[in-house]
Amino acid sequence: MASGRIVLELPEWLKVLVDERRGRTWDSAEARMRFAIELARLNVEHGTGGPFGAAIFEADSGKLLAPGVNLVEPAHCSIAHAEMVAIALAQQTGGSYDLGHGGTISELVTSTEPCAMCLGAIPWSGVRRVVCGARGEDACAIGFDEGAKPVDWTGELTRRGIAVTRDVLRNEARAVLNHYRATGGLIYNSRNDG
Amino acid sequence: MASGRIVLELPEWLKVLVDERRGRTWDSAEARMRFAIELARLNVEHGTGGPFGAAIFEADSGKLLAPGVNLVEPAHCSIAHAEMVAIALAQQTGGSYDLGHGGTISELVTSTEPCAMCLGAIPWSGVRRVVCGARGEDACAIGFDEGAKPVDWTGELTRRGIAVTRDVLRNEARAVLNHYRATGGLIYNSRNDG
Numbered sequence: 001m002a003s004g005r006i007v008l009e010l011p012e013w014l015k016v017l018v019d020e021r022r023g024r025t026w027d028s029a030e031a032r033m034r035f036a037i038e039l040a041r042l043n044v045e046h047g048t049g050g051p052f053g054a055a056i057f058e059a060d061s062g063k064l065l066a067p068g069v070n071l072v073e074p075a076h077c078s079i080a081h082a083e084m085v086a087i088a089l090a091q092q093t094g095g096s097y098d099l100g101h102g103g104t105i106s107e108l109v110t111s112t113e114p115c116a117m118c119l120g121a122i123p124w125s126g127v128r129r130v131v132c133g134a135r136g137e138d139a140c141a142i143g144f145d146e147g148a149k150p151v152d153w154t155g156e157l158t159r160r161g162i163a164v165t166r167d168v169l170r171n172e173a174r175a176v177l178n179h180y181r182a183t184g185g186l187i188y189n190s191r192n193d194g
Numbered sequence: 195m196a197s198g199r200i201v202l203e204l205p206e207w208l209k210v211l212v213d214e215r216r217g218r219t220w221d222s223a224e225a226r227m228r229f230a231i232e233l234a235r236l237n238v239e240h241g242t243g244g245p246f247g248a249a250i251f252e253a254d255s256g257k258l259l260a261p262g263v264n265l266v267e268p269a270h271c272s273i274a275h276a277e278m279v280a281i282a283l284a285q286q287t288g289g290s291y292d293l294g295h296g297g298t299i300s301e302l303v304t305s306t307e308p309c310a311m312c313l314g315a316i317p318w319s320g321v322r323r324v325v326c327g328a329r330g331e332d333a334c335a336i337g338f339d340e341g342a343k344p345v346d347w348t349g350e351l352t353r354r355g356i357a358v359t360r361d362v363l364r365n366e367a368r369a370v371l372n373h374y375r376a377t378g379g380l381i382y383n384s385r386n387d388g
Contacts, residue, residue: 004203004204004208004209004212004283005201005202005203005204006200006201006202006203006279006282006283006286007199007200007201007286008199008200009198009199009200010198010199014198015198018198072291072318073291075286075291076285076286076288076289076290076291077282077285077286077291078281078282078285078291078292078315078318078319078320079273079278079281079282079315079318079319080282080291084273085200087272087273088200088271088272088273088274089198089200091270091271091272092200092201092269092270092271094270095270096270097266097267097269097270097271097272097274097382098272098382115314115318116310116313116314116317117311117312117314117315117318118314119310119314119342120309120310120311120312120313120314120315120341120342121272121273121311121314123310123339123341124266124272124273124309124311124341125272125273126272145317147314147317147318148313148314148344148347148350150342150344153342156342188291188292
C-alpha cells in the first residue's frame, strides 16, 4: 500500500512498435491475428512476459485501439493477461469503460482463446466481436490452466450479442506456445501445486 | 495509446482511511467483512464508483495487505472491480504475482460474491481463502449482471485448494446494494442492452 496505485506499463519495445505503425490499418481477420501473434512472439523474445498477445481494433476501420501482451511476471500482477491489458488500455485511452460507446464496434483479437478470467471480462468490456487464434487446449497442452470456463463459452458470448470466431491462424499461434515451452518459459499458475 | 500505461488509483478518501488504520489487525471473518462493507458504502457515499468493496488480508495475522473498491466509472476501466483492484494492489505492493508465495495464506474478503471475471481471477492470484458477504443474486436483484459462472463455482474453487465462506454479514452487505439502487446509482454493464 505504498502508493495506493496499480500501474501496468507496456514494455518499451511494444511502445516503439505501435509508434512505428501509427496510422496503419489492419483490414482482415488474418492481418489482425498476425499482429496479435507477433506480439506474443516478441513478448517471449524480449523476455517481457508470457506467450500471449492481443489487440483491440475498431472493427470497421481496422484501426488499432490498443495492443496487449501478458505482463504477469514483470508487472507482478496475475490479472495482467494480454486480453485484460488490451481492454483496459483501449478503455483508458478512449476515456470510457465501454468499448461500445457511441455505437463503436470494437473487436478483441487474441493469440490464444481467453481463460476463465478474460472470458468473464469480455461482456463487461463492450467489445462486440472476439477473434481467437490458438485454442484453450493448446495452452493446456503446454501446462497452462484455462480455469473453469462454461462448457459452451462461445454460446454464452453469442447470447450476449458478442460474435466469436475461432481457429484464425491457429497453427501459427500454437507455434508460439510450443516454442515458449520448448525454450523453458515459466508456466506461472500460482495454483499449479493445488 | 497516448502513454502505453494503465493506471488504477485508489480514491483519496481510501488512501487516508488505510493510513489512519496502519498497524491495526482484523481478527475475525466478521471484522474483515465489516471493513469490506464499509469500503463499499463509502465508495457510494463519495461517488467514487460502484457499491462494492474488497480487501486482501494475511489470514493468520489479520494484517491488511490491500483494500479494493469498484473503480469502473472513475478509472474508465471495466476490469476495475473491487476484487481485481485488491488483488492487483496486494500483488504489486508485495512484489509478486502470487499472493501465496513464501507460504503466505492470503484471504480475499469481498462485500458481494465475485462475478464471472473476478471468479476466474481468483485461482491465478494465489489467495487460499475467499470470504463473501452478499450473494451474486443480491447484485442481480438490483440489476447487475454476474456473468456466466459455473453452476458449482464454490466447488471449482475448493477443488483448487481455495476455501470459500459465504453469507458473512449478508444482510449488511445487501443493504449497501439496495441503498445504491434506491438512490439512483448507475448500473453499468456495457452489455445490458444486449
